[in-house]
Amino acid sequence: MAQYNRMNVLQIIRMEGPINKAEIAKRANLSIPTVMKITDEILEKKVVHVVGKGESNGGKRPELLSITDSIYYIVGIDIGRSRTSVLIMDLKGTVISRRTMKTGRTNPAEKLMERVLELTENVVLDGGISRENLLGIGVVTPGLIDLEEGRVLYSPDFGWENVDILSPVKEKFKLPVLLDNSNKAIAMGEKWFGIARDSSYFVCVNIGHGIGSAIMENGELYRGNSGSSGEIGHITLEPNGSLCECGNKGCLEALASGKAIAREGRRAVQEGASALILEKAGYDLDAIDAKEVFAAAEEGDVAARQIIKKAETYIGIGLASYINLLDPDMLVLAGGLTNAGREFIDQIKKVAKERQMKFAGRKVKIRVAELGEQAAAIGAASMILKRFIENGDEILKMR
């Protein structure tokens, strides 16, 4: 609770600062002594600073607080399936510098990590930030993570089992590092700096090449008993449906993800049901991705339209399952498919509304994520930020 209050106070200062303590107490629904205890702590850590005095309300003029944006910076590394993105942000979430590269071959992992570290070094140079101003480095990637050991336990996309990608980062930069799953990072980013700032229980569903999600409860990730919560991509929605990469049939990911849309697009072309999808891909069957199917659908291609409609239906049903089971206050949609246009999102929302039980989840809001492509990297950095807010001494000592 204390940590939650601290995060809350910090968010208010970040969003509303310069702001005085009485006002913070009012917004956070906390007592003034509680707020003073928190602000003393974060003032000492230089996370916030006094920027001047506000108008008097009869007594002394109150001190105004703002987030310090020029002392501490954090690195976020998002190793995605197709792209790797590295950024530096300040404590306000402002991105100072950022670079991306094609992820390319993921094996051997050491080779990939060499390229990631080079990219990171350049981002630090771009930002002109010296090492003593860096609080730490958050690294995120898809797959099942062993948080304590900092290892990737299983990543089918990357062909990794039990791989240590964190040690090279630690050795090179000698800074506090954290490894986590990218869906979890996106949720964290949206909680700290995005659409879910005011949410107390939300689910962030990442619809892209694959489909995953993360559950966030009072600012904390809900991880589950063996760290595998949120696997919405693998709930069965068609018992005898398409084969999924996980080995099961009819998983949401096999029915409605970016790769499922691409697969069905290629099949439509092969079966002669669509010429337009192939045209959109420059007449190269292998180049057909979800984007080409969306483009063909937009121009009225019937086969493409059916593929998209199927994806909308199953994603909507998946969201409704979350609403029926968890009744969250918000569902955040993130990932590449959210760029497919408003109609796609609206149809998903419509199906979710139809499929949620009457009277259930009466207050849930479905929203698109705000941080876009940078969400996972910002989330990775936010994980260090969160740790710093909770236990700044530990982070400062580790550097």
Added chain:
Amino acid sequence: MAQYNRMNVLQIIRMEGPINKAEIAKRANLSIPTVMKITDEILEKKVVHVVGKGESNGGKRPELLSITDSIYYIVGIDIGRSRTSVLIMDLKGTVISRRTMKTGRTNPAEKLMERVLELTENVVLDGGISRENLLGIGVVTPGLIDLEEGRVLYSPDFGWENVDILSPVKEKFKLPVLLDNSNKAIAMGEKWFGIARDSSYFVCVNIGHGIGSAIMENGELYRGNSGSSGEIGHITLEPNGSLCECGNKGCLEALASGKAIAREGRRAVQEGASALILEKAGYDLDAIDAKEVFAAAEEGDVAARQIIKKAETYIGIGLASYINLLDPDMLVLAGGLTNAGREFIDQIKKVAKERQMKFAGRKVKIRVAELGEQAAAIGAASMILKRFIENGDEILKMR
């Protein structure tokens, strides 16, 4: 956390008592001063008492504590669709007296409540418990409950919308009362006195006439943002499947509940696919319930066997969805269908295992509830017990 520790200490005394404080501290993984603070509190409330002294470990002989089972009693009322059950239990969860009746007509609610109160009065008389020894009355029923107002917001089975069933109980007995949903009560009962005692995050799925569930996190029910969490009966598992009473198609409840099994049994008879199901129902089509379908399946009836197999498959898929999304430490199966025999449960477990994602939910245990038919009424009483443990003064003052 303090409340959680208190519940934990109480559970240890209940299960292991007579027991000394040092031993409690060891089992609960708490410091001895923390345990002493808690035991002082619950000793003062007479929830536990000193039964003697244990053997010396070199120093003074330590006091041994036990739950007090003869001072406080609690009434639990479970108003079910077909049966209403009322019981009195002591703080150890021992049922002192119990009566059941057919619920019969649920409208007008006042008439039903008159019969429920009469039954309750008789259970109190049976038990020979005087009013001053009663801590309160917990009432549970299916449907969506407004906890704060103590009203049933919506109960399709009962034909209730916004009905107050709590005031008559309060007026008659002048005791603290609580109203809640019966699925939530079953989970509460299994946490306090059943199979889920040691679980920190579990889901209790009630498979009976309908299908519902409740999620319990660290001894607290997770209710959701509008109080409607756990509606697993209404997740869509077949987009164009059978029509559900909720208005949607292909809900788990419409595919695999007791009423779905009965409906498909009647259909099989009407279509001439099974004579045995009709025979089991005494040649009365309307008398076909799930029980008759199970009985016919057991004797090898092909149509009945198919109906049961379909139910097993969809219930297994529903459980796997919970495992993939929430990764709980335990899934507890409760409700009438758990009496259908071991083979039915084993098949459900098998499907759940197949349908959960590889590497996900690695540690989840699927177990059948321990409290059987009494679960909801014991759970109803446990809700008062929990309130008493958390805030005994309030409960004692309200009487």
